[in-house]
Amino acid sequence: MKRQFAIFLLLLLFSLSLFSKPIEDKDIYASVVNWTDQVILSNVKETIPKIVFDEDDPEFSGKNTATSQGKAHSLARKKAKEKLKVRLSQRLESIYFNADYTLYEYTQVNQQARLRLNSYIGAEKEEYDFQFVKNVLEAKASLSIKGKDGILAHLPMEYGTERVPEFSEEMIPVEFSGLVVDARHLTLKRALFPKIQTDRGLDVYSPLYVKDAYAIETGYIVYRDNQNGKAYETKVGKNPYFVLALSTAGKNQTDLVIPTDEAAKFLSHPETRKNITRCRVLILVSQ
Structure with missing residues (x-):
């Protein structure tokens, strides 16, 4: 009986997460x-x-x-x-x-x-x-x-004037379909154009890196509270890179900071860098 109740509870929690x-x-x-x-x-x-x-x-x-x-x-x-x-x-x-x-x-x-x-x-x-x-x-x-x-x-915006940064660290390149930054533990203000940067101050996601057609058609950024559903996969693909944000940044606390070594892993593959220019980035926040 306890096992059945536990299974029921898990299914209930799962269904609630799908319809958050x-x-x-x-x-x-x-x-x-x-x-x-x-x-x-x-x-x-x-x-x-x-x-x-x-x-x-x-x-x-x-x-x-x-x-x-x-x-x-x-x-x-x-x-x-x-x-x-x-x-x-x-x-x-x-x-x-x-x-x-x-x-x-x-x-x-x-x-x-x-x-x-x-x-x-x-x-x-x-x-x-x-x-x-x-x-x-x-x-x-x-x-x-x-x-x-x-x-x-x-809105007039300067898009795609710079290249997505590459890191010199030696590692085996792995292709990722997008980037998911988890900021659910932080007090983050939502914005039209937030930036993501490393703890050394290097921007890894910025309007200067993305193509205007993708920003306009799919949105520069999307905020969600979970990783479920078709819309999630539509935005960041089936194999996104997941990283936990270290802190917020900027005067309005809309930007996010991630570890430099995580950025190096994520941006190691040229196709992944292309996906950044396609705005395949999503931020997880709490309700």
């Missing part, structure tokens, strides 16, 4: 950055205007009223969209860009980034979902981080 929640950061309006699925989400509830179609009614054409159900729904959707656009914009600008800046701070020192971000926000790339429940409109909106309509595709 995505890594999210929320603001005061409960707008969310989902770092696992790489999307920004927000939601609002809007009261549907009262329908008054009688011209003799004192409320006819008054504030927060409409003359038909279609008009009432249209007004509610318009108000909800205006609120959602503001909330998504605020959440977007508060994201950490890298170890030095939030996205808003970065646009203050980079005029091109400011213009591109304003253009992106004005281009209405949001996706909306509206559900009418009794006299309330439940509205949701999302902005993608990756993809051709995502945030990364519309």
Whole structure:
């Protein structure tokens, strides 16, 4: 009986790990950055205007009223969209860009980034979902981080200007499909462009090493809380190199430090270095 219970418990824990929640950061309006699925989400509830179609009614054409159900729904959707656009914009600008800046701070020192971000926000790339429940409109909106309509595709960024470092240590080269850095024991801030460096200060993962097409299409980085599921393998392949982070780094504590000898092992093979340029990197963090 005890053995059966133990097996049941293991299966339960395994199933829970498979269906773990995505890594999210929320603001005061409960707008969310989902770092696992790489999307920004927000939601609002809007009261549907009262329908008054009688011209003799004192409320006819008054504030927060409409003359038909279609008009009432249209007004509610318009108000909800205006609120959602503001909330998504605020959440977007508060994201950490890298170890030095939030996205808003970065646009203050980079005029091109400011213009591109304003253009992106004005281009209405949001996706909306509206559900009418009794006299309330439940509205949701999302902005993608990756993809051709995502945030990364519309931010000016210097990609791929440097080569992934090679180490001179003599060892048998081993090919790895990607890199997984475990930072679940650390207090790490999530960012669009975190760097990974060695304990000697050498960057081993940086926007300067990656190809822009991969960063935009798959995301420069993905955060998860486990190593299960198809999405994990899609990002880092079947045979990634696993390393435990030593500490966080940078002003915003978004970067990670790993041992130099681990970096040397990981980067010993040319195909592995190619996989770094393809953004096949994932960071494990705690919920």
